[in-house]
């Protein structure tokens with residue numbers, strides 16, 4: 001069956017590769033590279049991205065290799081070590097986008113270690129943008145990815161057992177202050193007893209001045225089976241327009257999707273706003289829509305413009321992001337609407 005599909009896909013790919021040749025969008029001016037990524041796990045991820053960027057590599061390779069570190073890490077809750085859905089299965093979402101509007105995504109993917117790399121294969125080897133569930137897994141296996149064991153990490157097993165006591169399906173903020181709550185957006189408990197977030201989004205500009213972005217997540221812990229958040233959705237969790245800038249989102253995915261978050265931030269930058277002001281304008285839109293409920297949800301946007309200026313804005317305090325340039329490597333506290 002897969003072979004027949006592969007034939008159809010390869011035929012269509014010829015057409016799509018011709019159509020996808022959006023090289024007009026790429027810039028050619030020499031720039032100082034920069035990489036930014038969400039939450040503190042971004043510091044480690046940025047190091048891997050920097051190895052590529054500092055050697056004049058492509059931003060696309062940097063944002064893939066960067067977040068793979070987080071997907072791999074047992075000390076982080078992105079990837080297979082993360083909290084499961086409420087039926088006890090870890091399901092992963094990821095996407096990637098380059099400087100020429102090429103993009104790929106996977107959602108509801110199980111037992112594959114590097115969803116971001118599968119997303120890149122979807123982008124490069126199929127005529128499609130997104131594959132989900134069983135089909136995404138089948139595609140990954142055909143591309144040589146390994147089927148990993150179906151077992152929870154120690155931290156996730158513990159957190160899941162705790163959550164099952166109440167099976168309370170509500171959504172506390174994603175920040176560390178709420179770590180005692182085991183709702184769908186609580187940070188996850190690690191085997192070392194610490195808590196971490198379940199998403200990393202990364203944006204990079206390479207020495208050619210080209211932008212790319214990636215996002216990978218286990219989504220909301222203890223989510224309904226089949227739930228997909230914003231992270232793998234191009235335009236919601238991630239968007240890149242090389243002529244304008246790029247944005248990645250984290251937080252309660254449902255409220256990012258309803259405002260087409262990352263795309264809305266890029267549009268705000270197109271109309272002249274700085275990255276921070278653009279992020280703020282879309283955060284304020286979410287707050288206007290959610291009204292009182294905004295007090296109990298967290299959404300944060302992180303953005304970079306075509307000149308390498310960066311900025312972020314969140315609904316609540318607690319969001320931070322990691323930045324790496326030729327001269328700096330640091331964690332920055334994002335500003336927020338509520339103090």
Ligand code: SD4
Pocket residue numbers: 174197198199217218219220228229230231249250251252253254
């Ligand atoms: C989601 N946006 O699945 C993700 C969750 C997240 O830090 O960003 N957590 O809705």
